[in-house]
Amino acid sequence: MTKTDAMLLEDKYVLPTYGRFPFVVAGGKGHFVRDDKGVEYLDLYGGHAVALLGHCPEPVVSAVRAQADVLLFYSNLVYSSVRTRAAAALIELCAAKDAQVFFCNSGTEANEAALRVARLVTGRPKVVATYGSFHGRTAGSLAATGIAKYKHAMTSAESDTVHVRFGDLKAAKAALRRDAAAFILEPIQSMSGIVMPPRGYLKGLEKLCRKSGAVLIFDEVQTGLGRLGAPSAAQAFRVKPGVQSFAKALASGVPCGAIVIAPELVHKLQPGALGSTFGGGPLACAAVEATIRTIIKGRLWRKAKALEARFRAKLKHPALKEIRGKGLLLGLVLDRPARELRDHLVERRILTGLAEDPNVLRLLPPLTIGEAEVDRLAAALKEYK
Numbered sequence: 570m571t572k573t574d575a576m577l578l579e580d581k582y583v584l585p586t587y588g589r590f591p592f593v594v595a596g597g598k599g600h601f602v603r604d605d606k607g608v609e610y611l612d613l614y615g616g617h618a619v620a621l622l623g624h625c626p627e628p629v630v631s632a633v634r635a636q637a638d639v640l641l642f643y644s645n646l647v648y649s650s651v652r653t654r655a656a657a658a659l660i661e662l663c664a665a666k667d668a669q670v671f672f673c674n675s676g677t678e679a680n681e682a683a684l685r686v687a688r689l690v691t692g693r694p695k696v697v698a699t700y701g702s703f704h705g706r707t708a709g710s711l712a713a714t715g716i717a718k719y720k721h722a723m724t725s726a727e728s729d730t731v732h733v734r735f736g737d738l739k740a741a742k743a744a745l746r747r748d749a750a751a752f753i754l755e756p757i758q759s760m761s762g763i764v765m766p767p768r769g770y771l772k773g774l775e776k777l778c779r780k781s782g783a784v785l786i787f788d789e790v791q792t793g794l795g796r797l798g799a800p801s802a803a804q805a806f807r808v809k810p811g812v813q814s815f816a817k818a819l820a821s822g823v824p825c826g827a828i829v830i831a832p833e834l835v836h837k838l839q840p841g842a843l844g845s846t847f848g849g850g851p852l853a854c855a856a857v858e859a860t861i862r863t864i865i866k867g868r869l870w871r872k873a874k875a876l877e878a879r880f881r882a883k884l885k886h887p888a889l890k891e892i893r894g895k896g897l898l899l900g901l902v903l904d905r906p907a908r909e910l911r912d913h914l915v916e917r918r919i920l921t922g923l924a925e926d927p928n929v930l931r932l933l934p935p936l937t938i939g940e941a942e943v944d945r946l947a948a949a950l951k952e953y954k
């Protein structure tokens with residue numbers, strides 16, 4: 570790739586984190602983004618799984634504009650009606666009557682908060698997680714804090730976490746000893762390469778956690794909000810976790826994370842158990858409310874189901890061994906490195922994602938796509954040699 574001046578400048582000033590697509594994004598609308606030369610790309614990577622309603626969805630943009638005119642920010646020190654409405658919308662979407670919401674700013678913070686809740690309500694130190702899950706990048710932030718009163722629910726994060734094989738109930742049972750505060754997992758492992766839970770696994774975990782007293786935490790940062798063809802993974806798999814964590818699409822691109830805490834845990838938490846300056850701020854909450862109300866009003870999760878069927882029917886290629894996943898969280902399993910196909914598709918102005926499994930191409934498209942977009946991907950796939 571020959572880099573343009575704009576790309577070279579970014580390389581100079583911004584620490585490189587991710588491998589970037591070979592263009593400079595200048596704008597986006599619906600399921601398309603355009604570069605600084607006006608070239609349009611079909612975004613089947615959904616802006617890193619954030620643009621579940623597409624880019625710049627009108628109801629969210631309007632709500633953010635209106636809120637920006639009224640109040641950009643005040644913290645949780647004051648009551649806020651927009652925060653109340655955002656929390657109520659999330660609880661309604663999750664069908665989690667009598668649950669409560671804690672707002673933060675990202676997925677990793679949501680998971681930190683979920684783990685903290687589990688440690689606080691159980692009084693136990695250990696966390697059980699699964700190999701192949703991704704939960705965020707801040708594990709050490711609280712360990713580094715130097716004020717004792719904030720550290721009562723935290724021990725050294727690494728040494729208190731054990732990992733077990735995803736899908737293995739026997740291993741989960743052995744790990745959920747009496748000192749386990751939580752079992753945390755992605756109900757479908759996305760980053761790994763869209764790894765599905767074996768039938769009965771999630772329900773089995775729910776039972777094991779209930780028996781052992783550990784809190785089951787569903788990291789719904791990618792699976793939540795309708796992408797799976799149900800309003801949440803918990804509903805898709807008919808499981809009742811103690812805590813669900815959300816981020817990414819929650820505010821359609823305004824940074825926001827949240828956890829939904831089941832009623833039986835809420836009453837064990839003291840005021841001040843969790844906190845955040847920016848979490849639950851009015852701008853983010855206006856975006857959350859508009860995002861979730863749009864999803865509920867259109868029952869948009871039903872679209873994910875229908876589109877999954879079309880992807881499965883239309884995507885055909887000798888290199889395509891299997892399509893894994895559910896709804897619009899899909900992994901194309903190839904008999905060769907997925908990067909080649911990803912690059913082929915970028916040349917045809919279609920964005921898709923890679924995974925830890927080098928042979929898996931991930932699709933995380935907005936719920937706004939239609940049959941034409943599925944068919945465009947199918948046609949581009951046919952041209953792949």
Ligand SMILES: Cc1ncc(COP(=O)(O)O)c(C=O)c1O
Nearest residue numbers: 675676677703704705790791816
């Ligand atoms: C399942 C899952 N959990 C947590 C995170 C962390 O979210 P954030 O990058 O907003 O901290 C991610 C991010 O990709 C994720 O995919």
